[in-house]
Structure formats: C-alpha cells, structure tokens
Amino acid sequence: DTTVLPMTAPNVVLARHTVLVRGDTIVAVGPADEVAIPADARRIDGRDQVLMPGLADMHVHLDLSEDPRILDLFLAAGVTSVRSMDGRPYVLAGDRIAAGDLDGPRIVSAGPLLDGPGSFWNDATVIETPAAGRAEVDR
Numbered sequence: 001d002t003t004v005l006p007m008t009a010p011n012v013v014l015a016r017h018t019v020l021v022r023g024d025t026i027v028a029v030g031p032a033d034e035v036a037i038p039a040d041a042r043r044i045d046g047r048d049q050v051l052m053p054g055l056a057d058m059h060v061h062l063d064l065s066e067d068p069r070i071l072d073l074f075l076a077a078g079v080t081s082v083r084s085m086d087g088r089p090y091v092l093a094g095d096r097i098a099a100g101d102l103d104g105p106r107i108v109s110a111g112p113l114l115d116g117p118g119s120f121w122n123d124a125t126v127i128e129t130p131a132a133g134r135a136e137v138d139r
Contacts, residue, residue, distance in 0.1 A: 003017070004050075017029060059085060060082045
C-alpha cells in the first residue's frame, strides 16, 4: 500500500501499490488489492511512504575521504550506485559492501589516476609519451 514512482515515464505516480521482490529481483508491481503476497513473505509497511528506484551518481570522488561512514550519506540520499573517478586502493570498498561487511552503494571505480608531466596530483602515475600511456592502460 505504498506510492511507487517507477521512473518509466514523466509524471507517473502509482498510488496504493504493492511491490513484490524475490531475492534481488522485482517480480510484481501492481495495485495493492491485486498483487498476491506469499504467506512466507517479509512484509514492509509502505503506507504513507514513497518507493522509487535507487539513484546513481556517476561522478563522485571517494578518494577525498578515507572514512567509510561517508558511504552511509549516499544511501541516506537514495543513491544506491556510484562511479568513483579515482581508483585509489583505499576507496575500493565494493567487495566489503557486496559481502555485507559494510553498508554503502554499489561502487564502480575508475582505475588509478593517470596524468601528464607536471601533474597536480602527487600520487598520479605520470605518463610522458603516448606509447607509455597505451602501455599503462594495457597494464
């Protein structure tokens, strides 16, 4: 009995709906009085709530904080997937999140930072030539 914002078209709001999830897959969405809920289902009361797909932030810099609690802020804002633009080892918490050891959004990460001569970043791999750049990307 929740309000669903399916994000499938502009201005679509589905009032008094049930969303049935099996594992990590949505298997049914429909009016609350039409969707059959299995007897053994875990029920979440969605009355007076709004359900929508998780948001994705495709340009974040997780490298700016070493505190994993920052990941909770994404979830609190409805962001369930992020793309981190700098793949430093200490920000690659995706495995810990997938294992359930850490709460946070799904993380897709770029590789280590590559830059040219005179780089502003003190931990970037500096690429001097196009051939060195190709070799580093291949590596």
